[in-house]
């Protein structure tokens with residue numbers, strides 16, 4: 774499955790993406806705010822591609838001109854998210870290489886994943902979260918039209934062995950349709 778937007782291609786990860794994944798995932802400004810450690814070497818990035826970026830709805834974010842992986846967007850389906858136990862709900866996750874921040878790439882990619890969730894996959898609700906202090910991710914969720922749902926003061930962050938405050942927001946199919954003027 775490959776999805777396209779005005780400026781981006783969203784496609785599944787391949788082992789050939791390990792070098793570019795490492796280039797952006799080694800940045801200490803990217804992973805830790807999202808709950809994972811910076812990658813230490815290309816081998817670790819390759820392992821992540823083989824064992825983590827395997828979800829049916831996990832996509833590499835690529836600029837159309839280059840098809841090079843510069844970030845990730847994913848709909849985490851039931852069984853791969855702790856935000857829901859329903860088959861018709863999922864969680865949106867994303868990150869982007871720092872050189873590409875501020876161009877609206879993730880809102881553009883995530884908008885297409887919302888269309889995929891509601892139109893192609895029959896989802897009724899998409900959940901999304903961010904940890905306290907991650908104003909950039911909060912802003913992405915606001916721009917996409919997510920609605921604040923709740924805050925949890927003691928969210929375990931297993932990969933970093935930390936406890937953080939997490940804010941959760943959601944979008945229903947009805948909200949999504951009305952945001953499109955339908």
Ligand SMILES: CC(C)(COP(=O)(O)OP(=O)(O)OC[C@H]1O[C@@H](n2cnc3c(N)ncnc32)[C@H](O)[C@@H]1OP(=O)(O)O)[C@@H](O)C(=O)NCCC(=O)NCCS
Pocket residue numbers: 802803804806807867868869870873874875876877878879880902903904907908909910912913916
């Ligand atoms: C959050 C993230 C995915 C946003 O992606 P993006 O494509 O840059 O999104 P946008 O271009 O819409 O920018 C979102 C906000 O980030 C801030 N921002 C953008 N570029 C920035 C930069 N270079 N430096 C600091 N802040 C910046 C702005 O507040 C912007 O909001 P605005 O459009 O109202 O000005 C990206 O910053 C990222 O990967 N961060 C680290 C990982 C992460 O937080 N993942 C989400 C975990 S919940």
